[in-house]
Each structure stands twice: as C-alpha cells, then as structure tokens.
Amino acid sequence: MVFMSTSSDRDLPQPPWSSLRERPPARPPITRESIVDAALRIVDAEGLDALSMRHIGTELHCQASALYAHVSGKPELLQLLIDHVVGEVEVPDPDPERWQEQIKDVMRGYRAVLIAHGDLAGASLANIPTGHNTMLATDRMIAILLAGGLPNEVVAYAIDVLPQFVTVSSYEYGLFARRLQTDPEYFDRLNEYFASLPAERFPNIHRLLPQLAAPDDSPEQRFEFGLDMLVRGIAAMAVA
Amino acid sequence: MVFMSTSSDRDLPQPPWSSLRERPPARPPITRESIVDAALRIVDAEGLDALSMRHIGTELHCQASALYAHVSGKPELLQLLIDHVVGEVEVPDPDPERWQEQIKDVMRGYRAVLIAHGDLAGASLANIPTGHNTMLATDRMIAILLAGGLPNEVVAYAIDVLPQFVTVSSYEYGLFARRLQTDPEYFDRLNEYFASLPAERFPNIHRLLPQLAAPDDSPEQRFEFGLDMLVRGIAAMAVA
C-alpha cells in the first residue's frame, strides 16, 4: 500500500518514456466544489453581475459548457453559492432562556458571511434557498424559536422574515461597498443632487439634508436596530 | 391660426400628390413616455427578466439603438419605470393626529402600484431611486413624519426602511405570482421536498410542516403585520 501512487506524485518529474508527457498539462479536475470556489472568487473580485458561466470557465481553464456536467445551470449554481456560505454560519443548540440573543447571533453570522462576499446576497433574493446546509440551519433555527416558546405559526413567519431582512440589508451593503470602490464620490454626488433641489418645492428634504447626507448611525447600527425591532415584534406575537 | 395644421390632421387622408405618400407608414414618434409604456407592457406580460432594449425596440417598431437618443441606458430606464409608478401613489397632506395611518396608506399604495406590474419592484432593489416623482413623494412623506413629531434622525431612517420593506415584499409577491402562472405546482413540489426530508435529521422542520405548507395568513396579512411592526418600531424611536 505504501508504494501506491498518491496525489503527491504530481510533484515528481515524469520519466521520459511516460505517455503522460504527450498529454496536455494536468489540470485539477472540475468538481462542484471547484466551481463554487471559482464563482465565489469572481463575486468577491468583480461582483455578482460579473458572474457568468463563461467567466467561471476561464477561471477553471475549461469551456463554459463543461460546467453543465456538474451543475444543471446558473440558477442551481446560485443556490449552491448561497448554501455554501450558509454552511459557514453556526447555529447553537437551543437555550430557552436566551432564544432572542441566540437567533440574533445567527442572523449576525449570516450577515457576516454574506457581506464577506460582496453583493452575493442578491443571489438569494429571487429564489427560495433549499440546499442541505440551508435546511439544516433552518431546522436548528426552528429549534431555537420553539424552545423560546413561540407558537408554530409565529416560528414559520419568523424563519421567513428574519433571513429576508438579513439578505436585503447585506445586498444593499454589498452594492454600496462595491459602488464606493469604483466611484468614491457616489454619495457626494447624491447629496449634491438632494441639496440642489429647489427649496420651495422640496422644503422637507431640505430640512432633513444633514441627516440624509451624514446619517449618524453606521450600517451596523441600522442592522442591529432593525434586527432588534423584528425580534421584539416576533416575541410580541407569542403573547398576543 | 385656425387653419394651421394640427396633430388631428393625421386622421385625414393624404391628397394623391402629397410627398408623404412615398414615405413609410407614419409611426408614432418615440418619446420617453412611449418607451416607459412599452417597457411596462413587457414587464406586465413577461416579467422584469424579459425586459431588454431590443424587446422594447420591436415593441415600438424601431431599433434598440434608437432608444439611446431618449434614454441614457438601461439603468436610467429602470429608474424611469420606478419613478413612473411612484407618480401614481397618492401622498396626503399631513394630519398630525393620523401620521401612522397616513404613512401606512402611502406604503399600501406603493405596494399596490408595484404588484400591479408583476416583479417590477426588483428594478429598485439595486439602485437608489432619484426621479422627480420619487423626490416629491419623499418630500411629502417626510412632511407626514415630521408632523407626527418624529425627530429628524428617525425620519431619515423611516423613509429608507419603509420603502425598502415595501419593495422586497412586492418583489417576492410578484416573483411568486409569475412562478405560479408558469408552474402552478411550484409550491406543491416545494412542500413535497420539505416533507421528504428525513424526520430524524430535520425533526423541527417536520414539526412545522403544516405551517410551512399552508401558512394561515395571506400575503396581505403578512405585509400588514410587517408594516405595523415597522411603524410601531419607528414610533417607539421617537419617545426613546
């Protein structure tokens, strides 16, 4: 067994009589994982809009059509990407006393892995994710909420509305981060435009100009506020 | 002045010596309005994904490139579409006693005009709308919230988060409506999938199966609930 060929043999030089010499240079085989990896690299570097089958093909040194042996199409690929990052979110065992803080932590974790990949969140806006990681995370989230004493209908509502909130927040965050990268003056121009509106016809926008230009809460604070509001609202449904 | 040619002359037959006889059949001139109209027709009939410059071109019997004389590109067109439907939303003069019901009505109206055009809401997810109608509606919304006694920072937050909530709700609604049109068994298959998950590894999903399969609240009820929660949360920020 010790003398069997292993993957580390690739480091060794080929003897001159080897038929491998005639073959094109070995390329790592295409797998679902390598496709997902390449796709995430593209999203990280160039954004969700730049993600195409052809682009992934060049990244993996193969034709775009070769991908269809491993993935049914782009919709499935997007689902795989979302499911991949969901898999990185930790969902703790339920602690009935701390269900609110626990579910918040899960949402914070989901946000973190989404915005770590630019505007990837946009990939889950148009589809209901159904991957294995998503299903497992969902099951464990339900456990936390049921342990908190919430009725079934409230739990069903919560596992829908909470991730949706995280997705939209993260998508917006990712879009703006990318926009600022390529166009640092985007918000400056936006504020200029607001300020240039005639004060007679837009008196209230003018009154709010300072708050519109420089919101005194960070994106994180806004996220925390919205999250808190949602969890409070969900908790309130339980007693009603 | 009475005898000058008017646009109603187009209804009259051309005399046989008219040079117009040689010209190709008159086509209504391309305008920003006709482009927006055609675009909305396409979105209504085939969804936002089917909206392309070329598609609009065939609808208006012109080349896609002809549109660029009236619109800078697709991003601006999407902004025009959103601004058009925002223009149909009524925003009442502020009544300090009724600010919560007033702002809710505005959001209900916005939802109505969005879902009247399928998944059009998706067009405003990736961009901050800045059209004239949007600016006017925003100014009048701010008036309602300021009249309600909310501090400036809270108002700035509210006019961001409320339309965002409406947009996502409407986008989801439109997507599902369209999906059910082309694939009536979509949710049936989704429920089958949930039910087919092994009960040992997904015990909590199984416990929630009835609520996941048949939520006992309609989309409207869910929208109303979320809207109520947001407005309550915003009102609570004022006193804090």
Added chain:
DNA sequence: ACCTGAACACCGTTCAAGT
C-alpha cells in the same frame, strides 16, 4: 464519463451613415 468546439438565440451599447 467528462470535456471540447461550434452553434443558437439572445444581451447592452457604440457609432458611422443616412434622412
């Protein structure tokens, strides 16, 4: 079984040329 290469039916946008 897995991949290539060509093909099909599309995109948004630009630009010289016509009227």
Added chain:
DNA sequence: ACCTGAACACCGTTCAAGT
C-alpha cells in the same frame, strides 16, 4: 435631430463529436 444597420463584446444553454 432622430433613426438605421452593422458591429463589438458579451450572455446561458445545447449538442454532436472526440477521448
């Protein structure tokens, strides 16, 4: 000033052909 038609640089997906 407004529109055409060709072109450029892209899309997702299919499929016969190769190995």
